Amino acid sequence: MRLRSFLPALLLPFALLLVGSDAHAQQPKAERGPFALTNARIQTITNGVIEDGTIVIEEDRITAVGENAPVPSGAQTFDLDGSTVYPGLIDAGTRLGLVEVGSLSETRDYSEVGEVTPHMQALTAINPSSVSIPVTRVNGVTSVIAEPSGGLMPGTAALIDLFGYTPAQMFREFEAVTLDFPDTGRRGPWDDRSQQQIEKEAEEAIQKLNDTWAQAALYAGIDSARAAGATDGQRPEYAPALEALAPVVRGDTPLIVKVDAASDITRAIEWAAEHDQTENVIFSGLAEGWRVADEIADAGIPCLVGPVLAVPARDADRYSKPYANAGLMREAGVELAIRSGEAENVRNLPYHAGFAATYGLGREQALRAVTIAPARILGVADEIGSIEEGKVANLFVADGDPFKTSTDVEHLFIKGRRVPLVNRQTELFEEYLDREPGLEGQPGEQSGGNAGGPTGSAEETTPETD
Amino acid sequence: MRFLTSLALLLLVLAPAERVAAQEDGPSQGIVDLYEAREERDDWLIQDATVLTVTNGTIEDGDVLVQDGNIAAVGEDVDAPGDVEVYDASGEYVMPGVVDAHVHIGISNVNEATNPVTAEVDVGDVLDPFDVALYRALAGGVTTSHVMHGSANPIGGQNETIKHRYGVTDPGELRFEGAPGTIKFALGENPTRVHGTGQDIQPSTRMGVEHVIRRALNRAERYAAQKEAFQNGERAAPPEYSERLEALADVLSGDLQVHCHSYRADEIVMLMDVLDDFGVDDVTFQHVNEGFKVAPELAEYGAGASVFADWWAYKFEVYYSTAFNAAILARNGVLTSINSDSGELDRHLYHEAAKTQKYGDLSKNQALKLITINPAKQLGIADRVGSIEEGKDADLAIFSKHPLNIYTVPQRTYVDGVKRFDHADDPSDVRLFVDPEAPVPATRAGHTAGHAGTEEHRCMHGAFRMGAFARKALQQ
Structure with missing residues (x-):
């Protein structure tokens, strides 16, 4: 324990500079509504699934849900093309x-x-x-x-x-x-207290x-x-x-x-x-x-x-x-x-x-x-907890079952704001997938890529079923 | 060993009420007997499955014929001898047994943290066939594990590649016969914390880590040269025998492959430079959370990378990580695998691999390679395991749905053709050895999820206790 608490003290000034902020990243801002999500498959949770409906978001709330919910003028509209809306x-x-x-x-x-x-x-x-x-x-x-x-x-x-x-x-x-x-x-296999000791404690x-x-x-x-x-x-x-x-x-x-x-x-x-x-x-x-x-x-x-x-x-x-x-x-x-x-x-x-x-x-x-x-x-x-008129607009849009790893989240709304789907991990992906410069700092040199590496190319297709 | 076996059997016979209580859905047969009976059979026909060969595409409605523990045939409508046991796998998926390139289960010690260099010790000497974790991994399709020394020392001990032959009671029977020897190296915070911070000796920085490794390899180089000189008659006597330098000389000759715990980009590049100076080509970086930053360099060196799917932020050197690491590495041509380093994660490596679909859009087959043929290549055993091919060992995992599908359930796992896990048939309590000293059932309640709860108990297991001991010894 002593060892573990000492090193962090040395790192403190460094950590304070870096932890919890990301100075270089320009995070796009969350957008305000009103929004309309159309051609949406809506998993309301409390009122079943609406196969093809519309959700309207104004301020921080869901103001309409249904097959024919009217879209207010001036609302930014996203055609979901059948993707599913889930409550957050x-x-x-x-x-x-x-x-x-x-x-x-x-x-x-x-x-x-x-x-x-x-x-x-x-x-x-x-x-x-x-x-x-x-x-x-x-x-x-x-x-x-x-x-x-x-x-x-x-x-x-x-x-x-x-x-x-x-x-x-x-x-x-x-x-x-x-x-x-x-x-x-x-408490575990390592717990070698006697039965009396356990009961006493x-x-x-x-x-x-x-x-x-x-x-x-x-x-x-x-x-x-x-x-x-x-x-x-x-x-x-x-x-x-x-x-x-x-x-x-x-x-x-x-x-x-x-x-x-x-x-x-x-x-x-x-x-x-x-x-x-x-x-x-x-x-x-x-x-x-x-x-x-x-x-x-x-x-x-x-x-x-x-x-x-x-x-x-x-x-x-x-x-x-x-x-x-x-x-x-x-x-x-x-x-x-x-x-x-x-x-x-x-x-x-x-x-x-x-x-x-x-x-x-x-x-x-x-x-x-x-x-x-x-x-x-x-x-x-x-x-919160379901998609219903009057509830807080905490919800997301996914191209499939959110429990599956093959599913991508396409839109995210928290308290009615459309929150960008970026974070430091996605930024690192964007920056490093095709790192520039690549090897040895040669300007413009492309490294590795998909040139038949041991794991095969990203485009590799194998007949697969799920 | 026979005594222990008899003891285990005896204890199973005399099993307390606890065992009966845990038996609600299993037979009341002795587990050692059960496995001895199963070992009689290593011939099977797995029929009408979707066969994910990994190296030769997918066969819809395919068969796998197993004979004498090996894959005898793969294809549609395979001809089989009349007396072979048939498993009807229609609707199910069969994939090669999962290979975990980094874990610390099935051993009774992890870290010999008494010196920054402990190349002479070997976790193969402390194998523990009674560890239930070996079975739990089987229940997630794992058939081979690279059981590693911990990460307390810049140069740690030797590792052991094992097969999950759960049910055997002789530790030696776990070994993957013929697998190349490997040794653990470790960079960054763990060795500097244990030795520098803990004992006030080198290394306390990443500079020191480099020096400790260079010094050790230098000594080994001289040792090997002196031995050779003696053998050539150029020297009157051999150098004083050193088990440590013997092992390090094996690193230089390539007989022991380096598997290096590492996180940051700079230290990864450092080790490649050091190994390059000593002519060591074969290296796999473990964890390698910032490998994505130096993927071109890793690819050029021909180094392997064995990573977590998404663990990060449990310590400072993994704060700048990304779950896209595996995908970036793979797409840059680095031989990449996903490992567990955990008796929790190794139960669902198929799910860990599946995350690369989300983080980097790898194809299903690419994702499966990360836990099969790629780690097999990294461990030098790809001629035996890692894909479903004729002639390879019959290490197979059968799933109810595609193994990358969250709704899949592992059904059966075969090691060398022997059924070691059966979802439908195994009893709940599979302990080979029941501790008679445990008066009340031990629970691991209050556990925490994630790496914070596991690394200290795995990779760094024993590091600090031994460190305290060593400190005391130094003071005396």
Whole structure:
């Protein structure tokens, strides 16, 4: 640990110059509407598929959807020629915007010092200029939960749209305090604690959680009494952590409980019931959710499931269990959305959903699990998650199934603005595919190209079926 | 070894309730027995599949005949002996077994991080046939892996090319017989962090990395010359024997091929310059995230590049990466593969390769080459594996749909004609060895996705623990 924290300090001045900005790149600006998307195949999610329709976007909203939606005069019109419009995908659990370079602590803003820091606001630290954000959104992901992690209560997560110049512009009106539920079992094959030690430490961790909760409940009680004029108006001593927890205790702010192992999930369900939080909690992670899916369904607790592309939790588990997990939970009746748990590669959310679809969830449910399902669980379904008149225009156009790697995104709209499909990775592609100069700095010399290299030419065609 | 086998069998017999619980959809047969039975059969006719040969196009409605573990015939309506077991693969796709050019599974140690040069150590000495990760990769169509030493040292240890013969309990049976020897080199942040920052010795910069490698190769050159002089009678005694210099001399002679962990364009060019000075031609750069910046130089040198599909930003030296790397390299004529470096990614390399359709518009066949014939060429085993051709080893992966399609499900994987993975028939719990010391089931819960969570546990596995040990030793 010591080694890792030292080198970044040396790099700091360098990193500050470069990280999170891209001085040489002239990013084209996002355009404002009104827009009309015509000859569109529209996957509304909530109202089926419109095979040939029109979508009108004015300001930040979808103002018309349908087969014969009238196009307002002056609208910039895109003839989609049969391409499909999807609502923007929502990743229900990421560190996007909270970290720029994983190994550099100066760029990691998701974990504050302290075990109980619910007053640490993800929204404060989200970097709107993170290079990872444009890299993510070109794959159709338009909203993510950015969540703190580490410790018992690492902070307050926020839902953001992936376009905007300040955190406030990106904020999508959902926040939740996060609880990393204490590990009450063996943490991995390397965990060589005795059974007694495991149980003792689990009890201590749960006790710490309960103590914290009792304080928060007391604080909330005093605070409520004061607000109701029942006290002489004296404010309780400043306790920011408890102040952040008070609305959770009252059920006004949701509690995202990060929990993975089966035994921990069971305990978290019990804990929620004991603390009158069953209606207020949202579970996240759920690596072993399939093992206790019935219990979760009985408790009626919604789940943000993932990463899907992960190794099984136990050596004894079937190789495909992480892929199948969401499908098995859904089958048991759990309300769920899918999360990638990623930072710089949240762009792979469609593939997490695709693998879940393939291994039991089915394509339709998987698509819902990254659109309307998270919107409903997070309480923002009146704004995002489907293509409906009056909703925020977070949507994208694709030439095929967005879960397939052969599909390209053709247009992207976030909050009604048409966002350019460029980022540093596409710029590097443009610059370096046919690098100029090529070898040895010879002006005009073309290098390599497609001249029969070992992998064959780009034009190579082989009869293939899919 | 026989003892371990018996122990594994015994433990399977005495398996605890946990095993029964995990068995809901599998037979309750001992896994070692199951595989011993399967090994009896290495003759098959895989019938009516779409055969993706990779090197000779696609055969719609084709057959692959396997005899004695080799591909005996490929084509439409292949004639087969009457008694051969037939697998009806109609509607399914068969491709060559996936070759992973970089992974750290199936070994019990990764980094010998006690010195910047450790050419004498060999991960082939610590093969672990009980690692379930070997099976999980099979379940994603992988049949061959290049199991590598870690990246803590500018010159690390020797690697081992293995076949995923999951089910064997003798470590030696995992080896890919006859595969050329390879050795790990590593540039950039990992070696400078472990040795420079961690132990205050060279290298702490990329300049130092170059020097450490040059110094080591120089010594090897002198060592080899002294040996030769002794053999020619020009010297009274041979040089003092050094296992390390023996290995490095093999690098100079080409008997050990260099596979170099690298990221930045400058360090990639540096190593090509160094190797050129020592007359070493055969090099494959691993990870090589900025390879796209020097693709013409890589192509001219004839160097290989083995890359991630899209991993980036987990450390500073991969911040200026692009998911278009593989496509830029391939389209510039560089022999390119996609590897996993991860016991998670290696389960879906077919999906990783598929991403080049999105990032750079590679054709399906080009994408498949990145995980089959190209890595096979990089490992010097293309005469045996990497394509479906008559005479090659019967290492085959069968998929329900085209392997690049997100909705595909791997169905069967054969290694040397032996069925080592069967989606329909394998039990859930395939452990060959059940740890009797584990009183409660261990879970890897709370895992993180992506490279941030894996590299420290794979490529750099053991680097810092050993580093601390070495520091202490130096102080004494």
